[in-house]
Amino acid sequence: MRANFIFSEVWIGLRRNLTMTIAVIVTVAVGMALLGIGLMINSQVSTMTNYWTDKVELSVFLCQKDSAFETCKGKPTLNQTQKTQLQQTIEGLPEVAQVEYEDQKAAYENFKEQPNNKVFLTVIQASDLPDSFRVKLKDPDNSQAVVNALSGQAGIANIVNQREILDTYFGFLGKLQWMALGVAIIMVIAATLLIANTVRLSAYNRRRETGIMRLVGASNLYIQLPFVMEGVIAGLIGGVCAAVLLIITKILIFDGIQSYMAQPLGWDTLAGVITFTMVVGVVICILASFVTLRRYLRV
Amino acid sequence: MIHFDNVTKVYANQNRPALDHVSVDVEKGEFVFLVGPSGSGKSTFLRLVLKEERPNAGTIHVAGKDLSRLSNFKVPHLRRRIGCVFQDFRLLPKKNVYENVAFALEVIGKPRRFIRKVVPEVIELVGLEGKAHRMPEELSGGEQQRVAMARAFVNRPMILLADEPTGNIDPATSIGIMKVLDRINRTGTTVLMATHDAAIVDSMRKRVVELEDGKIVRDQSRGVYGQAY
Numbered sequence: 001m002r003a004n005f006i007f008s009e010v011w012i013g014l015r016r017n018l019t020m021t022i023a024v025i026v027t028v029a030v031g032m033a034l035l036g037i038g039l040m041i042n043s044q045v046s047t048m049t050n051y052w053t054d055k056v057e058l059s060v061f062l063c064q065k066d067s068a069f070e071t072c073k074g075k076p077t078l079n080q081t082q083k084t085q086l087q088q089t090i091e092g093l094p095e096v097a098q099v100e101y102e103d104q105k106a107a108y109e110n111f112k113e114q115p116n117n118k119v120f121l122t123v124i125q126a127s128d129l130p131d132s133f134r135v136k137l138k139d140p141d142n143s144q145a146v147v148n149a150l151s152g153q154a155g156i157a158n159i160v161n162q163r164e165i166l167d168t169y170f171g172f173l174g175k176l177q178w179m180a181l182g183v184a185i186i187m188v189i190a191a192t193l194l195i196a197n198t199v200r201l202s203a204y205n206r207r208r209e210t211g212i213m214r215l216v217g218a219s220n221l222y223i224q225l226p227f228v229m230e231g232v233i234a235g236l237i238g239g240v241c242a243a244v245l246l247i248i249t250k251i252l253i254f255d256g257i258q259s260y261m262a263q264p265l266g267w268d269t270l271a272g273v274i275t276f277t278m279v280v281g282v283v284i285c286i287l288a289s290f291v292t293l294r295r296y297l298r299v
Numbered sequence: 300m301i302h303f304d305n306v307t308k309v310y311a312n313q314n315r316p317a318l319d320h321v322s323v324d325v326e327k328g329e330f331v332f333l334v335g336p337s338g339s340g341k342s343t344f345l346r347l348v349l350k351e352e353r354p355n356a357g358t359i360h361v362a363g364k365d366l367s368r369l370s371n372f373k374v375p376h377l378r379r380r381i382g383c384v385f386q387d388f389r390l391l392p393k394k395n396v397y398e399n400v401a402f403a404l405e406v407i408g409k410p411r412r413f414i415r416k417v418v419p420e421v422i423e424l425v426g427l428e429g430k431a432h433r434m435p436e437e438l439s440g441g442e443q444q445r446v447a448m449a450r451a452f453v454n455r456p457m458i459l460l461a462d463e464p465t466g467n468i469d470p471a472t473s474i475g476i477m478k479v480l481d482r483i484n485r486t487g488t489t490v491l492m493a494t495h496d497a498a499i500v501d502s503m504r505k506r507v508v509e510l511e512d513g514k515i516v517r518d519q520s521r522g523v524y525g526q527a528y
Contacts, residue, residue, distance in 0.1 A: 209391060212389060212450075215378060215383050216402075216403040216406060216407060216450070216454065217375040217378035217381075217454075218375060218406035219407075220371075220375065
């Protein structure tokens with residue numbers, strides 16, 4: 001088998017079908033980039049879920065003076081004994097792993113540490129923030145029982161489940177992921193059809209050569225390889241474009257999100273995603289070429 | 300070398316068979332004319348030898364191999380032992396004479412040193428010495444057909460199939476073509492030539508197999524074209 005013969009045939013084929021080749025490259029690039037973005041979101045969501053699951057807690061906020069919450073209206077705030085009693089009640093619940101008391105001072109310190117809160121710091125004082133119990137659960141999925149048990153208790157302003165806040169965010173990412181994957185599937189179908197069409201045109205353009213090759217007894221592989229290579233090379237170029245798009249997406253979008261969400265999407269994950277999308281792109285090109293050749297290049 | 304036993308071929312969507320219970324034996328080194336009107340089955344016969352078509356009934360042996368038992372994978376190897384020449388030459392217009400002939404060896408993976416040695420020999424055998432670097436469009440019809448014959452013969456096939464090789468060529472030039480075919484035949488290659496050309500068949504005095512409506516109506520050694528005389 002002569003490599004230079006095959007490559008010159010491939011080059012001629014790609015040049016003759018330039019418009020189709022560009023169409024294939026663009027479709028493969030967009031399709032594979034979307035597939036990659038879907039995978040990146042997926043991996044981001046799962047690493048963040050793991051990261052946050054052991055950190056989520058229930059915040060049980062207590063009533064304070066002039067609290068705006070309905071449950072606190074007209075009731076006195078809890079004194080120290082009552083607070084201790086409430087803490088014991090919470091610790092007594094079977095779902096609870098650990099309870100920490102956060103008084104107004106500690107809450108204010110935590111509040112100051114958040115970089116996004118700088119503007120509020122000018123107007124907020126320690127006395128504006130409520131006391132709270134930070135409740136760690138044995139099973140983060142099982143928060144409703146605790147909420148139910150505490151809802152009747154006097155002196156509790158409200159209960160915030162951090163998990164619900166995260167779930168909203170994860171839900172949004174999940175939808176984005178499915179949208180990206182959905183469009184990726186459509187693009188993959190489009191790419192397959194385009195490659196099939198390109199190979200068909202190529203086979204038609206070179207029917208004289210392939211006819212002679214067949215007559216003089218060239219092996220099927222030798223006749224088909226240039227056509228398959230055309231698809232593969234177009235697919236590879238598309239894959240490289242997709243890789244560039246994915247790298248840009250990581251830098252501009254994912255790294256931006258991470259300033260809020262702590263867990264970064266690593267370059268190793270991105271490398272894995274790029275490898276995977278490239279392999280998928282090239283395999284699709286090979287399959288589409290072979291299937292088309294079986295129909296249009298009789299051997 | 301070529302052995303047809305009760306071969307019938309019916310094309311899809313056609314009622315009349317293209318070949319109807321045909322039995323023929325062609326021995327090694329023979330020169331056989333296949334004659335008959337258009338549609339009598341000559342081309343089908345040649346296509347069956349190349350395994351481009353499969354018979355509906357009967358068995359075909361080519362070069363000692365039963366074609367019905369030859370896997371598709373091995374068909375290219377069968378075709379390497381058969382050279383083909385056609386009425387329309389089928390040269391590559393963007394390659395010169397040498398490259399057209401070399402192409403047949405390149406695509407079956409022959410080493411370059413071998414190609415450089417045998418291609419000029421074959422070009423000389425068909426009488427085109429000194430024209431190796433001409434393009435097909437610069438050649439006459441007869442010369443183009445010689446290139447096609449060189450390409451068919453360069454791999455030293457056991458069988459040479461010629462489908463109306465003189466169909467596009469004037470009678471004077473045809474004689475030259477037939478001389479080349481005869482020369483190839485003398486190297487021991489079996490030649491099977493389908494033709495309409497009565498003058499050529501009559502002048503060569505070789506074996507003649509005549510087909511009509513898919514049946515063999517005559518098989519005559521040292522025959523002539525028409526039955527009437």
